[in-house]
Amino acid sequence: MMMKRRLRNKMMNVNYIASVILVVMGLYTIITKKNLIKVVLGMGIVDYGINLFIVSVGFNDKAGATAPIYNMTELLGQAQATGVTQFFVDPVPQALTLTSIVIGACVDAMALSLVIKLYKQYKTVNTDEIRRLRG
Amino acid sequence: MSYIHFPVIAVMTLFMGAFLTVVLGRHSKGVRSFIALAASCVSFALIAMLVKPVMIDGEIISYWMGNWAPMSGYAIGIGYEVDQLGLFFALLVVTTILLSAVYSIRYIEKDSSQDFYYVLFLMLSGSVLGLVMTGDVFNMFIMIEIMTFTAVGLTAFRNTSFGAVEAGFKYLVIGSIGSSFTLFGIAVLYGQCHTLNMAQLSAMLYGNHSPATLMAFALMFTGLAVKSYIVPFHTPAADAYTTAPSSISMVFSGMVNKAGVYGMIRLVYIIFRTVDMPSVQTLIVLFGTVTMFIGVTMALAQHDFKRLLAFHSISQIGYVITAAGLCTSLGLSAGLFHAMNHTLFKGLLFLCAGAVLRSTGTTNLDQLGGLSKRMPKTTLCFLVGAFSISGLPPFNGFASKWLVYQAAYEKAVTTGNIFYAFVTVTAVVVSVMTLASFIKVTQAAFFGQLPARLADVEEAPGLMLLPMYIMSLLCVGTGIFYDKVYQYLLDPAVRAAFTVSNYIDRMMGDGYAEAAGVEDVFASNPHFSYWNPVIWLALFVIVFCAAYICVVTSKGSRGQILSDEGGAEDGKYATFFSGEKALPSHVAGSDLFWGFKTDWKGYFRVMEGLHSGIVNDYALYVVAAAAFVVVFTFAFLR
Numbered sequence: 001m002m003m004k005r006r007l008r009n010k011m012m013n014v015n016y017i018a019s020v021i022l023v024v025m026g027l028y029t030i031i032t033k034k035n036l037i038k039v040v041l042g043m044g045i046v047d048y049g050i051n052l053f054i055v056s057v058g059f060n061d062k063a064g065a066t067a068p069i070y071n072m073t074e075l076l077g078q079a080q081a082t083g084v085t086q087f088f089v090d091p092v093p094q095a096l097t098l099t100s101i102v103i104g105a106c107v108d109a110m111a112l113s114l115v116i117k118l119y120k121q122y123k124t125v126n127t128d129e130i131r132r133l134r135g
Numbered sequence: 136m137s138y139i140h141f142p143v144i145a146v147m148t149l150f151m152g153a154f155l156t157v158v159l160g161r162h163s164k165g166v167r168s169f170i171a172l173a174a175s176c177v178s179f180a181l182i183a184m185l186v187k188p189v190m191i192d193g194e195i196i197s198y199w200m201g202n203w204a205p206m207s208g209y210a211i212g213i214g215y216e217v218d219q220l221g222l223f224f225a226l227l228v229v230t231t232i233l234l235s236a237v238y239s240i241r242y243i244e245k246d247s248s249q250d251f252y253y254v255l256f257l258m259l260s261g262s263v264l265g266l267v268m269t270g271d272v273f274n275m276f277i278m279i280e281i282m283t284f285t286a287v288g289l290t291a292f293r294n295t296s297f298g299a300v301e302a303g304f305k306y307l308v309i310g311s312i313g314s315s316f317t318l319f320g321i322a323v324l325y326g327q328c329h330t331l332n333m334a335q336l337s338a339m340l341y342g343n344h345s346p347a348t349l350m351a352f353a354l355m356f357t358g359l360a361v362k363s364y365i366v367p368f369h370t371p372a373a374d375a376y377t378t379a380p381s382s383i384s385m386v387f388s389g390m391v392n393k394a395g396v397y398g399m400i401r402l403v404y405i406i407f408r409t410v411d412m413p414s415v416q417t418l419i420v421l422f423g424t425v426t427m428f429i430g431v432t433m434a435l436a437q438h439d440f441k442r443l444l445a446f447h448s449i450s451q452i453g454y455v456i457t458a459a460g461l462c463t464s465l466g467l468s469a470g471l472f473h474a475m476n477h478t479l480f481k482g483l484l485f486l487c488a489g490a491v492l493r494s495t496g497t498t499n500l501d502q503l504g505g506l507s508k509r510m511p512k513t514t515l516c517f518l519v520g521a522f523s524i525s526g527l528p529p530f531n532g533f534a535s536k537w538l539v540y541q542a543a544y545e546k547a548v549t550t551g552n553i554f555y556a557f558v559t560v561t562a563v564v565v566s567v568m569t570l571a572s573f574i575k576v577t578q579a580a581f582f583g584q585l586p587a588r589l590a591d592v593e594e595a596p597g598l599m600l601l602p603m604y605i606m607s608l609l610c611v612g613t614g615i616f617y618d619k620v621y622q623y624l625l626d627p628a629v630r631a632a633f634t635v636s637n638y639i640d641r642m643m644g645d646g647y648a649e650a651a652g653v654e655d656v657f658a659s660n661p662h663f664s665y666w667n668p669v670i671w672l673a674l675f676v677i678v679f680c681a682a683y684i685c686v687v688t689s690k691g692s693r694g695q696i697l698s699d700e701g702g703a704e705d706g707k708y709a710t711f712f713s714g715e716k717a718l719p720s721h722v723a724g725s726d727l728f729w730g731f732k733t734d735w736k737g738y739f740r741v742m743e744g745l746h747s748g749i750v751n752d753y754a755l756y757v758v759a760a761a762a763f764v765v766v767f768t769f770a771f772l773r
Contacts, residue, residue, distance in 0.1 A: 023319065030308065030754045039308060039750065046315045050322065057326040093325065096273055100318060103280050107311050110284060114304045117294060122301075131748025132298040133305075133374045135436065 015056035022049030036118065036125040040111040047104035051097050058093030139196050141185055142217050142268045145178040145229070149261030156253045164249065168240045171253045175236040178264065179229040182222070189222045190627045195641040197270070205643055210332030216270030216642050219627035220404075223471060224267040224397045226624070227478045231389035232260040234482065234602035239382045241598045242489055246380075252292060259285040259386065263394045270642060272321050272406070273331045275398065279317060279362060283310040286391055289383045290375040302374035305750050309371040312757050313361025320354030323347055334642035337406050337635055338651035344409075344772070352407050353768040357761040359402060363395025365426040365456055367756040369449045370746060373433075376445035381489025384441060385482040388448040393474055396452065400459055400470075404632040410462045411656065414771035417554065418764070419460025424558050426453030427565045433746070434572050435728065436739050440488045440498035443576060444481070447524060450565060451477045457558060458539045461546045467632055468625045469538035475624070476531040476613065480523035483606040487517040490595035490603070491580065500576065505585030509592045514581045515683070516603040521577055523610045525570035528671040531614035536566055575727045615672060 022045055029042030067089065115125065122130050152174030160167035188194045196217040203212025217225070236256070243252055262281035269275050287310065291303030325331060327347045328339045340348055364372035372392065376384045403410040403419065410416065430450025437443040455477065458470030490513045491506065492498050507514040523530040526537075540562055547555035594600075613620050631638065634655045636648035732739060745752075 023315075027312070027754075027758050030312065031751055031758060034751065036304070036750075039754075043308065043311050043315075046312070050315055050319050053319065054322045054325075057322055090329070092331070093322075096322075096325075099273075099277065103277075106284065107307070110287065111304065111307050111311075114287075114291065114300055114307065117291070117300045118304060127750050130301055130304075130750075133302055133377065134748030135743040135746055 013056065015052060015059075019049045019053035019056065022046070022052065025049075034127050036115045036127060036130070037112075039127065040108060040115060043111065044104065044108050047100065047107070051100055051104070054093045054097045054100065058090035138185060138188055139198055141181040142196060142215050142225075143198055143200075145181040145225075146261050146265040146268070148174050148177045148181070149232075149257050149264060153254045153257035153261065156250055156257065160253065161250050164244075167250055167253050171236050171239070171257060174257055175229075175233045175260070178260075179233045182225050182229045182264075185217065185222055186226070186623075189217060189219055190623055193219070193627065195219075195631075195637060197642045205332075205335075208335075208643070208647070210330055210335045210643065213274050214270040214332055214334075214642060215268055216334065216638070217268050218638055218641075219631035220400065221268050221397075223475075223624055223628040224393060225264060227393055227475055228260070228264050228267060228390045231386055231478060231482060232264075234486075234605060235382045235386050235389075238385070238486055238489070238599055238602045239380075241596045242382050242493060243380060246293065252289070252380075255285045255288045255292070256383070256386070259289065259391070263390045266394050267397050270333050271331050272324070272333060272336065276314070276318055276321055279358075279394075279398075280314055282362075282391060282394060283307070283314060286310070286375070286387065289386075290379045292380060292383070293378070296378060298374065299378040302371070302378040305753060306371040306375045308750050309361065309368065309753055309757055312754060313358045313368070315358075316354045316361070316761060317358030320351045320356075320358060323351040323354065327351070332642065333401070333406055334639045334647075337408065338639045338643065338648055338653055340406065341408055341635070341651060341653045344407075346769070348407070349768050349772055350765065352402075352409060352772075353765040354761070355402055356399070356768075357757075357764050359395050359398035360422065360760075360764075361395070361757060362392070363399060363452060363456070364392050364449055365422050365452060366429045366449065367760050369426070369430065370753040370756065372449060373442060373445045373746070376448060376485075377439060377442040381441070381485050381492060384445070384489070385485040388445075388485060389478040389482045392448070392452055393478060396455055396459070396474060399456070400467075400632065403460075404467075405635055405638055408635060409772065410460070412772060413550075414767075416460050416462050417771075418767055420457050420555070420558055423453045423455075423457030423460055424561050426450065426456060428453075428561055429742070431565045431568045431572065432735075432738070433742060435568065435575075436732065436743070438500050440491065440500055440503070440576065440580060441485070443500070443572065444484050444488055447484075447569065447572065448477070448481050450569065451481065451524065453565075454536065454539050454562065457562065458542055461542050461555075463542060463546060464629050464633065465538065465545060466542035467629045468621065469535060469542045471625050471628055472531075472538060472617075472620065473535035475620075476523065476535045476610070479606050479609050479613065480520045480530075480532060483516060483520035483603060483610065484524065486599070486603050486606070487513055487520060490599055493599075494592045494595060495589055500579040502586070503580040503589070504583045505581070506589070506592070507581045508585055509589070510581075510594050512600055513595055513603070516600075516607050517581060518577065518679075518683075519607040519610050521573040523614070525573050526566045527570075527675070529611070529614045529669075529675060531610050531612075531617070534614050534617040536562070571728060571731075578727055611672075615669065 026042045026045030026049060029045060030039050033039055033042065118130060119125055124130065152170050156167055156170050160170055185196070189196060198215040200213045200215070205211065239256065243249055246252065258281060262278045262285065266275055266278035266282065269278065287303045287307045290306050291300045294300050321331070324336065327345065328336055330336060330339070361368040372387070376387055379387060403415060427450050430446050430453055434443050434446035434450065437446060451473070455470045455474045458466045458473060488498060490510065491503065494510060495503065497503065519530070523532040526532045540559055543555055543559040543562060547559060636653045636655050639648040639653060640646065
């Protein structure tokens with residue numbers, strides 16, 4: 001059935017491995033680094049890893065992927081003629097990535113502004129000393 | 136048919152309200168309040184008008200943005216789909232928004248930069264309302280992100296108060312890790328299915344799981360669990376509920392964590408339909424039970440009014456998750472009913488805490504006492520809330536907790552699994568501990584002696600009392616007329632969660648679900664074991680009136696104002712004090728139940744060590760739990 005097809009992966013895709021490595025690196029940074037700025041950077045790295053993953057999902061270099069400028073009849077006609085349904089770069093992940101990048105930028109901006117506030121109040125950016133709320 | 140536009144207009148009204156607050160309301164307090172109130176009222180009215188077609192007539196509303204309807208069996212545009220389950224949560228959301236907006240008018244009048252308060256408040260409201268009605272997973276992610284940002288902004292709103300900015304930062308870090316997991320899950324899912332529409336995903340994934348979709352399930356499950364603040368993701372919630380303004384604490388516990396609960400129910404019941412598997416039920420019930428227990432024990436150790444309520448809020452969400460994870464119609468009814476009741480009574484309790492904070496300037500239980508003399512109306516509302524959350528009949532907490540016990544017990548009997556028997560016992564024990572904890576709060580804050588410092592505190596203004604009265608009435612009303620609630624709200628919602636094919640067909644066209652091989656498994660109607668709430672109510676009213684009259688009007692030493700020199704003369708006991716003055720002293724929050732705390736010293740020491748306040752530790756819990764879910768998924772899901 002057409003809708004239940006799977007993404008055929010004939011060779012290992014290096015993009016996916018790199019994106020997972022980035023995500024893990026980001027999480028490691030958040031968990032281990034005691035500097036608030038580094039924690040914020042870790043959040044950024046997680047975002048970049050995921051963005052890379054989404055773009056990789058949409059990209060498909062089989063059958064000469066081109067820019068996705070088609071209308072639905074052309075699309076279906078060509079698909080029936082050639083039997084290949086994925087011959088262009090999927091536009092949806094690119095839209096998702098743009099949204100995700102904007103959100104990531106907002107996260108970073110907001111987190112850094114909170115770090116400035118925290119530094120003014122606590123006179124430190126060490127996470128071990130910013131723990132008034134506990135227990 | 137004009138009502139098909141209502142869901143979108145309701146969401147847009149709130150976002151437009153946020154925009155207009157900045158443009159028009161910068162300099163005028165009246166205009167700001169008016170815009171916030173008007174937007175809340177409009178969205179409430181629009182959602183309330185959907186009750187008739189959706190809940191009673193059983194219609195599911197589908198709406199394609201820009202009329203991008205599906206072509207060739209593929210959903211292209213962004214769709215909104217309001218089924219009974221979504222509308223149930225939407226009703227909770229709009230009720231919370233409206234009551235909180237009314238309460239905010241007086242509550243934040245002394246704060247600076249109120250225009251930003253209303254902007255953030257309306258955006259938070261709009262995003263949660265959009266989240267529960269959307270039919271598109273990426274749209275859901277966007278709404279989650281807006282929700283997280285605005286919630287962080289509101290947590291740190293009183294940024295000069297103790298720990299507010301710190302709480303906001305922790306919330307942001309943990310929240311954005313959760314959002315990242317959700318987004319990663321959505322990306323994996325898109326790579327497999329090439330669609331983002333929930334209905335189409337549901338049709339594709341029904342009984343058709345590959346390793347990649349299981350990975351997506353584990354990631355999205357973790358991400359949404361972070362948003363519902365179940366243990367071990369609860370740490371930022373406890374801080375945020377404490378430091379946010381009380382009107383916002385109510386919004387957090389009333390709808391923001393309900394959004395996470397809704398997401399989890401939608402995920403396991405509709406999108407992946409993995410809840411039929413016993414292993415997934417075990418996973419969810421395990422999380423829920425741990426949440427109940429750790430939440431309530433942490434609450435016993437607290438000295439701050441709002442932080443105590445925050446841990447109770449976490450604990451009650453444990454009930455909801457446990458009941459929903461049982462995957463029986465009785466269990467899901469119990470879960471949804473408790474979710475609704477939690478919105479009502481926990482919101483009420485946070486509003487009472489806000490009234491106390493506004494009047495006395497503190498929420499430290501060791502510094503409060505005897506407020507029933509000065510704030511009798513707040514005390515009355517607080518007692519209604521406390522009785523509801525502790526599960527006393529005839530209040531709503533009793534009805535839903537009873538259903539939870541019954542559902543867990545029924546599950547234990549039908550599956551013969553000792554684990555569910557253990558869950559039932561834990562649920563009962565947790566309820567007892569909740570009652571104990573609220574005895575402590577009631578004694579520490581409202582009864583006992585009034586410190587001299589608080590001798591002239593004032594009752595909260597009428598505009599703040601109004602939402603508290605409404606919520607009190609709803610707490611009693613839903614407890615007494617639980618059968619009506621079941622008939623009009625719970626039963627349709629539960630049916631919607633169990634009939635996946637309706638959800639798919641309404642969005643993708645008739646016959647789509649059948650072509651994809653989706654079968655509905657609707658369990659039989661739950662049988663309640665009947666109790667008669669009216670008799671309980673009569674008994675309760677008599678006892679309560681007697682106690683209330685005794686407390687408020689008594690002339691004895693109870694409720695007396697403590698002067699600095701000591702208390703009143705009482706000749707009766709003079710013999711025992713060798714002629715010295717007897718000193719009536721207030722039994723403060725930390726003194727009650729100290730024996731219990733001493734017995735469990737080791738446990739509390741470990742728990743306080745775990746809630747260390749260090750953001751790295753909290754992030755570690757989230758990542759460790761995510762790793763656990765992933766390993767569990769691959770080991771047991773078949």
